[in-house]
Amino acid sequence: MDTTQRTDQQRSADRRRRELLEAADRVVLRDGPQASMNAIAAEAGITKPILYRHFGDKGGLYAALAMRHTDALLDSLRAALDAPADRRERVEATLDTYLTAIELRPQVYRFLMHPAEGGQPGDQGFDVGKHSAPLLRRMGEELAQVIEERLDLGPGGQQLARVWGHGIVGMMHAAGDWWLGERPCSRAELVRSLADLLWGRLAAAGDRVGGPGF
Amino acid sequence: MDTTQRTDQQRSADRRRRELLEAADRVVLRDGPQASMNAIAAEAGITKPILYRHFGDKGGLYAALAMRHTDALLDSLRAALDAPADRRERVEATLDTYLTAIELRPQVYRFLMHPAEGGQPGDQGFDVGKHSAPLLRRMGEELAQVIEERLDLGPGGQQLARVWGHGIVGMMHAAGDWWLGERPCSRAELVRSLADLLWGRLAAAGDRVGGPGF
DNA sequence: AGACTGTGTTACCGCAAGTAACATGCATGT
DNA sequence: ACATGCATGTTACTTGCGGTAACACAGTCT
Numbered sequence: 001m002d003t004t005q006r007t008d009q010q011r012s013a014d015r016r017r018r019e020l021l022e023a024a025d026r027v028v029l030r031d032g033p034q035a036s037m038n039a040i041a042a043e044a045g046i047t048k049p050i051l052y053r054h055f056g057d058k059g060g061l062y063a064a065l066a067m068r069h070t071d072a073l074l075d076s077l078r079a080a081l082d083a084p085a086d087r088r089e090r091v092e093a094t095l096d097t098y099l100t101a102i103e104l105r106p107q108v109y110r111f112l113m114h115p116a117e118g119g120q121p122g123d124q125g126f127d128v129g130k131h132s133a134p135l136l137r138r139m140g141e142e143l144a145q146v147i148e149e150r151l152d153l154g155p156g157g158q159q160l161a162r163v164w165g166h167g168i169v170g171m172m173h174a175a176g177d178w179w180l181g182e183r184p185c186s187r188a189e190l191v192r193s194l195a196d197l198l199w200g201r202l203a204a205a206g207d208r209v210g211g212p213g214f
Numbered sequence: 215m216d217t218t219q220r221t222d223q224q225r226s227a228d229r230r231r232r233e234l235l236e237a238a239d240r241v242v243l244r245d246g247p248q249a250s251m252n253a254i255a256a257e258a259g260i261t262k263p264i265l266y267r268h269f270g271d272k273g274g275l276y277a278a279l280a281m282r283h284t285d286a287l288l289d290s291l292r293a294a295l296d297a298p299a300d301r302r303e304r305v306e307a308t309l310d311t312y313l314t315a316i317e318l319r320p321q322v323y324r325f326l327m328h329p330a331e332g333g334q335p336g337d338q339g340f341d342v343g344k345h346s347a348p349l350l351r352r353m354g355e356e357l358a359q360v361i362e363e364r365l366d367l368g369p370g371g372q373q374l375a376r377v378w379g380h381g382i383v384g385m386m387h388a389a390g391d392w393w394l395g396e397r398p399c400s401r402a403e404l405v406r407s408l409a410d411l412l413w414g415r416l417a418a419a420g421d422r423v424g425g426p427g428f
Numbered sequence: 429a430g431a432c433t434g435t436g437t438t439a440c441c442g443c444a445a446g447t448a449a450c451a452t453g454c455a456t457g458t
Numbered sequence: 459a460c461a462t463g464c465a466t467g468t469t470a471c472t473t474g475c476g477g478t479a480a481c482a483c484a485g486t487c488t
Contacts, residue, residue: 163408164416193378250443264468
């Protein structure tokens with residue numbers, strides 16, 4: 001048996017799996033994360049047990065679905081992070097890439113950030129609590145790696161890079177979530193404000209007259 | 215009718231509501247956010263319909279529960295934020311207060327950050343997606359207000375303060391979530407690393423030899 | 429032909445959210 | 459004293475989901 005050569009059946013199964021994922025994608029994007037397995041099966045033109053044979057349980061399906069989108073988003077973020085420009089420009093490009101993505105496809109974003117749904121007690125599929133939002137964790141780790149590779153942070157730099165990776169990703173996420181809901185300013189302004197924050201403007205700002213500084 | 219004077223019945227109902235919330239608290243802290251209404255009712259020594267009369271639906275109960283803990287946490291954060299010290303010390307004290315809280319009561323933390331559970335299709339109670347994590351939003355707004363009151367940020371300062379408020383809260387949250395799961399370092403180190411990030415060390419760091427800067 | 433495997437179905441279980449419909453203690457108005 | 463209301467409590471039910479068992483039908487290999 002050649003392990004690299006895939007049999008026809010394997011390829012057929014993979015193709016089917018992709019079709020099912022695309023159907024699930026349509027339903028989840030239409031109905032939100034509480035889309036039922038029945039609805040997904042109907043969209044795919046089949047019935048429930050097939051979904052369960054392919055993905056185990058709802059958590060498995062959602063994890064597979066999330067993986068696709070997460071991979072796609074991470075690819076575009078990596079591209080922005082690796083662009084030939086100086087540090088500030090890269091940071092702004094990365095922020096802008098992320099914000100553009102969530103702005104263009106808010107439904108995908110909602111699904112990725114709040115995948116913990118349908119939590120029956122028997123639902124051992126997703127394990128909420130251990131990895132709240134896999135996307136955030138993965139982005140944090142990737143950013144940490146880039147920071148650690150590119151910046152000279154002295155002793156303890158690796159750990160510092162990880163803290164910063166997760167912290168910056170969290171900053172981007174929370175600000176983006178809030179911005180997406182309220183739209184208080186343009187995307188460019190948001191990018192600039194966040195980059196300013198990362199560039200130490202918080203520490204550099206002067207106190208307001210009449211009181212102690214923050 | 216005096217609107218400020220509460221009748222005996224009102225006071226009794228309020229007391230009962232508090233008792234129910236405390237029972238719910240015990241169950242949620244024991245079983246996680248997927249605790250069933252039946253289990254909560256049993257813990258309180260009553261049956262389901264009473265819970266529904268008091269809180270409408272599961273979302274209402276969880277919202278009330280979250281409000282209690284959120285208020286408590288926000289109070290302690292405000293205290294740290296208002297301490298008589300310089301800016302850096304206050305930032306570190308606030309970070310430390312938050313991290314201590316989530317470290318001491320991780321179950322409460324999990325509940326507050328991932329309240330969207332048991333999402334049946336009929337569950338119109340919580341409206342996931344509109345307000346993902348009420349705690350984060352409230353912390354962001356409060357911090358924004360403090361920043362705007364205390365710092366002189368020039369024109370557009372109010373908007374900048376809101377972006378920063380939500381961004382900093384998100385940074386704290388994501389880093390805390392990651393730290394709570396992996397415990398890669400002590401709390402003090404984490405606080406210091408995050409404060410360093412806010413103080414612009416990212417921009418000030420030198421490039422690594424052999425490649426362009428991040 | 430007959431066994432095996434992948435794909436599909438119907439019909440069902442268990443369980444949780446949420447809802448009548450009915451019972452009961454207790455204060456009040458006449 | 460007695461009926462009226464009202465809050466508080468119950469049992470029993472419906473609905474709808476996740477998940478599974480059991481069965482049915484194609485193609486393929488020996």
